[in-house]
Amino acid sequence: NAGVTQTPKFRVLKTGQSMTLLCAQDMNHEYMYWYRQDPGMGLRLIHYSVGEGTTAKGEVPDGYNVSRLKKQNFLLGLESAAPSQTSVYFCASSQLGYNEQFFGPGTRLTVL
């Protein structure tokens, strides 16, 4: 089992460009999450999903959109990137909301 994988691992964008981050899990988990982690800080929840076809806002949702068309995939989109979105993005999944979350390796995004 690969667990949770994230694509790409690194990306550099210019202000105003768009991109999509892909998260995939092979554990048949119901819940999936997107977090951002800024230098020296903890993780902040962007959006999450409690099942295929559902999404919900987390603590810092502005500037991001998500989709969960398939149970194993959770996409995070930036429509118009801003320098404030420079961060490391982590995806995670869990079987239920209170269960252990399994994290991916992260995507390092820089917006110039």
Next chain:
Amino acid sequence: LAKTTQPISMDSYEGQEVNITCSHNNIATNDYITWYQQFPSQGPRFIIQGYKTKVTNEVASLFIPADRKSSTLSLPRVSLSDTAVYYCLVMYSSASKIIFGSGTRLSIRP
């Protein structure tokens, strides 16, 4: 307002027991407290989880007092490889919020 607070850093020596405390206000009876470990350039990794009294696994113990306003992660006999950042996570069911603490940077010395 749901908030999760931890000390910024702690130092200890190999072989010692380390206790890291997390404060979490407005926690409800069934809200779970989970602790994660993170090494540089990696995603967090699960350590332990509980919602009352005491939980123990092969690597750590979690103590939760009766008022549940705080919890303590206990790492017995730490080694150099335990140098990492430790995060507590509370899932506040009443507000549907998932709040990570800001992390405690633990440094272990020989």
